[in-house]
Amino acid sequence: NESKIPMPLSNVEKRCAVTPSSVQRLVKKGAELHIESGAGLLSGYADKEYVDVGGIIIDDVNSALSTADMLVSVNKPAGSQLSVMKKGAIVVGHLDPFFEQPLVESIANKGLTAISVEMIPRSSRAQKMDALSSQASLAGYVMVMQAANYLPSILPMMMTPSGTIKPAKVFIIGAGVAGLQAIATAKRLGANVLAYDTRPVVAEQVESLGGKFLKIDIGETGQTKDGYAKELTDEQKAKQQDAQRDAIADSDIVITTAQLFGRKPPVLISKDTLALMKPGSVVVDMAAQSGGNVEGSVAGEVAKVNGVTVIGTGNWSQAVARAATDMYANNIYNLVDEFYNTESNTFGLNLEDDILKGCVIAHDGAITNEMLTNAYK
Numbered sequence: 040n041e042s043k044i045p046m047p048l049s050n051v052e053k054r055c056a057v058t059p060s061s062v063q064r065l066v067k068k069g070a071e072l073h074i075e076s077g078a079g080l081l082s083g084y085a086d087k088e089y090v091d092v093g094g095i096i097i098d099d100v101n102s103a104l105s106t107a108d109m110l111v112s113v114n115k116p117a118g119s120q121l122s123v124m125k126k127g128a129i130v131v132g133h134l135d136p137f138f139e140q141p142l143v144e145s146i147a148n149k150g151l152t153a154i155s156v157e158m159i160p161r162s163s164r165a166q167k168m169d170a171l172s173s174q175a176s177l178a179g180y181v182m183v184m185q186a187a188n189y190l191p192s193i194l195p196m197m198m199t200p201s202g203t204i205k206p207a208k209v210f211i212i213g214a215g216v217a218g219l220q221a222i223a224t225a226k227r228l229g230a231n232v233l234a235y236d237t238r239p240v241v242a243e244q245v246e247s248l249g250g251k252f253l254k255i256d257i258g259e260t261g262q263t264k265d266g267y268a269k270e271l272t273d274e275q276k277a278k279q280q281d282a283q284r285d286a287i288a289d290s291d292i293v294i295t296t297a298q299l300f301g302r303k304p305p306v307l308i309s310k311d312t313l314a315l316m317k318p319g320s321v322v323v324d325m326a327a328q329s330g331g332n333v334e335g336s337v338a339g340e341v342a343k344v345n346g347v348t349v350i351g352t353g354n355w356s357q358a359v360a361r362a363a364t365d366m367y368a369n370n371i372y373n374l375v376d377e378f379y380n381t382e383s384n385t386f387g388l389n390l391e392d393d394i395l396k397g398c399v400i401a402h403d404g405a406i407t408n409e410m411l412t413n414a415y416k
């Protein structure tokens with residue numbers, strides 16, 4: 040009864056860490072930018088556009104890396120790239136440090152400095168560098184668009200002489216950065232939107248976007264000092280699943296965005312609950328690639344489970360690679376700009392600074408972030 044639908048997105052990274060605009064601003068500051076030939080193509084930027092603003096296009100990445108002070112990329116660097124970099128150079132990107140212990144250790148052992156964009160604090164000052172948020176906002180939008188494409192109906196109400204189509208019912212579980220953007224997008228398309236989050240403080244935000252907040256009494260929940268959800272007890276998890284069952288069965292689209300920082304995401308929808316949905320309904324599991332909120336979702340794929348389409352493609356922001364690149368490149372520019380020393384033309388690594396204290400995870404031969412050293416024990 041289960042089958043797979045061909046995957047609409049490829050796994051090739053489409054985003055780039057710099058745009059012609061960010062290169063222009065960095066060159067103006069005094070930096071020399073070497074950009075791998077073709078790096079911007081899949082997000083819509085040709086080599087020539089980088090050259091026109093002072094960037095230098097290169098084919099031989101390893102040779103450029105051997106003299107570089109900083110390597111900026113979207114994802115993790117390859118081991119072969121790290122091995123040619125000079126001691127003290129800085130590596131910046133989505134390093135996925137909780138799940139990439141060997142990589143972080145090898146960066147530290149090579150005497151390189153690692154900046155993990157996932158570890159940038161969620162503070163007002165760091166908002167302009169917050170790549171998790173920029174990419175999650177786009178993910179929220181993309182997940183609704185993909186769900187709408189698979190749904191054999193429409194999202195808005197349509198009243199015509201041929202009959203009336205009722206608005207689609209969309210249920211969003213997890214109302215953080217991605218969830219709130221998904222609520223706003225589904226509302227703009229005319230759907231009826233219901234949402235739930237274990238942090239009751241977000242109820243007001245859901246309602247301000249025109250969504251309805253599902254009230255579930257699961258007792259004390261709360262959030263960490265950084266605003267992340269705390270893990271629920273087994274009893275609370277069971278209560279949440281029970282209370283959500285009717286809403287899920289009644290929905291045309293369910294989008295799950297629940298994450299737990301540094302840990303596997305919670306399972307929110309069981310196969311039994313999925314079986315209660317109407318055939319043709321669509322579920323999007325944002326967390327499919329990191330363990331899954333939905334039983335039966337397949338990482339990187341779109342699956343059919345009992346007639347329900349379950350989208351687990353992941354890499355959501357890549358579906359809008361140009362917008363994702365524009366935002367990520369701005370995040371990176373803002374990070375470099377904040378700490379740039381114009382006299383020495385270098386990145387000023389002030390490890391007493393609150394932002395760098397959070398996101399510099401390896402430096403001078405050691406892993407420097409306490410959350411990670413605890414997680415690696």
Ligand code: NAD
Pocket residue numbers: 160161162163165166169171172175212213214215216217218235236237238265266267268271279296297298299300305307
């Ligand atoms: P996230 O990706 O870690 O999780 C997404 C959402 O899932 C969160 O709202 C979380 O509460 C929710 N969730 C977790 N377990 C759940 C469950 N069992 N059922 C339902 N929902 C569940 O979160 P995020 O989007 O990265 O945001 C984390 C926090 O950081 C939020 O409070 C957000 O407002 C805050 N934030 C602050 C800033 C800033 O001040 N600069 C920037 C971005 C985010």
